[in-house]
Amino acid sequence: MRLCWIHPTTRTESLEPLWAKLETSIRPILRPDTDLEFRFLPKSGNFTRSLYAEHLNSVHMIEAALSAEADGFDGIFLGCWNDAHWEAREVLRVPVASVSEQSMLAALTMGRRFAIVTVSEKTAVSIEMDLFAYGLRDRAITRPVRAIEPQSDHCLLSQSIEDPYATFIPRFEAAARICIADGAEVILIGCGYYGPLLRSNGYLEVPGTGVPVLDSSAIGMKYLEAMTDIAQTCGYVKSTCHSFRPPDAAALDTSRRSLGLA
Structure with a gap:
């Protein structure tokens, strides 16, 4: 195909x-x-x-x-x-x-509640609107989409191509752990580019939690x-x-x- x-x-x-x-x-x-x-x-x-x-x-x-x-x-x-x-x-x-849609549907098979950690507050707004449109809002946590802080920019993305652990993953984990505390059992990476970067570097779950981190693009x-x-x-x-x-x-x-x- x-x-x-x-x-x-x-x-x-x-x-x-x-x-x-x-x-x-x-x-x-x-x-x-x-x-x-x-x-x-x-x-x-x-x-x-x-x-x-x-x-x-x-x-x-x-x-x-x-x-x-x-x-x-x-x-x-x-x-x-x-x-x-x-x-x-x-x-x-x-x-x-x-x-977006396909990774959220996959998350439904891996846990009862999911959340999305994305790259900016404006992106979070769009993703939350999609959640309502897809009819999946009830399978996500109360505040289902969180943005990393500070938000991603060209410099962070370029740096993360070589080493996502240096800056991006600490920002990602800070938001992800809050989502987990609020009931998330699966975390989706709310960006088409960071997902492959994390997965290819072996980052598949939030350490010590058992919560999968999904490469939404893959x-x-x-x-x-x-x-x-x-x-x-x-x-x-x-x-x-x-x-x-x-x-x-x-x-x-x-x-x-x-x-x-x-």
Whole structure:
């Protein structure tokens, strides 16, 4: 099967070590017959810590997903917690997975209550909104999403590519331990990039607690692999009634052209 991981950013040169790390972290967990391609957006504000900026960026992610489907990919992965996978599912005919929904569904199989530790307060707002949208709020703790302090920036991300234990993990653990004290039995890493960095460095649980720390990107990709396998062997992709019923193709193309997208 051919899967496409769509990044929420352009290919930022300063983060080339991160892109290389994702390649070496994600590819080995997939099946030998799974072909994965990473794609970047041709246009992006490279900023999603704003509800409006996230909304703008989501349009370009869905456009990239449409291009990937047209290029023959069997499954599409939206590689950011700030995603628009329901909108993508409406217009695509192949399985669509996201970092957020798939990792949260996986957390339900590992504990009764989960929490998410993310990279900024604005990102926490978006993730908590997703929790309500997915109908999973009752399986999370009372304050389900916490941000590290100080919040992540380009410098911290770059440093963590080589050594996440130096600065990121202490900040992450401080928030995670509060979540555990509030009842969390599973912690998700609320970032598509830090998850692979922690997992590839052997950080799989909060020390001394028995609480798993989930690499949401790795889990999301494995779920997409399973979703695509189900589509290819059993014929199930999505409902085409109500929410995910495809819109009129001509009307959609007209709308996209009017916005300069097609």
